[in-house]
Amino acid sequence: MDGAINGFPPYGFSAVVKFGGSIMRDLAVCKHAVAELERLADHGHRILVVPGGGIPDKAIEAVDVAASLTPSTAHHACALAQDQTGYMLADPAFSSKLVPSASLGECRALAKAAKVPVLLPSRLLFAADPVEWTWHITSDAVAAWIAWLTSTPRLVIWTNVDGVYRGGAVDDPAALVEQITARELVRFGHTSIDACAVDFMAQKHLPGAVINARYPARLADWLAGTPVRATDITVNGSEEADINPQTLGDT
Template identity: 70%
Template sequence: MQDDLRGFPSYGFSVVVKFGGSLMRDPIICKAALAEIERLTDQGHRILIVPGGGIPDKAIEAIDASHPLESFTAHHACALAQDQTGYLLADRAFSSKLVASSALGECRALAKDGKVPVLLPSRVLFTIDPVEWSWDITSDAVAAWIAWITSTPCLAILTDVDGVYREAATNDPAALIEQIDAHDLAKLGHTSIDACAANFMAKRGVPGVVINGAHPQRLAAWLERKRVTATTITVGNSNKVPIQIVASGAA
């Protein structure tokens, strides 16, 4: 998806990683996942992190459940929640190479310099206003959109489960979906990835994978074309999916 267009320099990201806010519930797991991302950066991967809403987002959802918020309030507060999570991930308490930035151009420069940019998405979202002000749109969809506008080859969603499960049976390993087309995934509704994100990936040709961030070595294995426990998301007959993900007998 990286195009060489005269006058339009490539962002050069090899993968957009949506770092699920759920991973911040356990600081040890969070730090281990970030350490693995930093190690991959040292190996030459250019990774752009898009943070989830995390703990601040859950607080907003709780308020909305008892006192329904206007769409303007919920949308803007949730975007800022992603920023807050991004700042925390980039703090030296959690990482050493992560740098928070609200500008994609600066993110490109940071990645070129061997850093791991963490996009604080609120400024981009407020300026361009690309998504609906709805609870149907989550940070998954935002990350998919970021991957598309930066022409990044794939999207890796790090979350707290091994992938997408049939009937949402996350406790049944046999229910793990090893591979699914993005169109079919969207039909399942909200799973471990939101339906709007899956539909966007299908329509815009963005392949991806859902990986358990508690096992960060799986991201490295995926990038190395090894077998891992995860769910790969394909986009029709496209050859853009760089790695085949197989769950059985995997890491």
């Protein structure tokens, strides 16, 4: 996929990395993960970071459990929680190269300048309104949609576990699913990647992986095509054709 369409300059991202909010529970791990993103940028990778809702999102969920927020309130508050996490990740306390932006065009320019753009997705989500207002849709699905929207060839869910485990048995190393197609993974339901994101990946032929940010070098290895301890999410043969929304005609 070269993304070359006359009059439509490609975004040129090599991967969308959904930076799981769970990573921020351990700030030392978070700093090491951010440092790895900076190192990848120094080596020519153009990474687009989509932040999870993280700590602000958990606070919204707690209020919803206690007071039952309307879907509109929950959806819009959670989108803004992603922005808040993005601002924190890009703060000098963590990073010298991560830069927050609400504009995909600016994100493209930042990546070209060897920075690591952190998309603040709320403005884009409010304008396009692409997802249902439900707790079943998480920042994983938002990241998958953004990867498709920008014609990015792969999606990484960077989180605090090694990947997807059969039966959710995260304490059983033998239960780790090392490779699976997106269509097969849909049947697992919500795991360390939400089911809506996996279904989107299957429908849009978008491969990716679930990778543990506690071992940040695994991300570089996976991007280089080296097998790592993670869950590699593939798409079947002919399905790997082209995820470009401009050429597929999908909406």
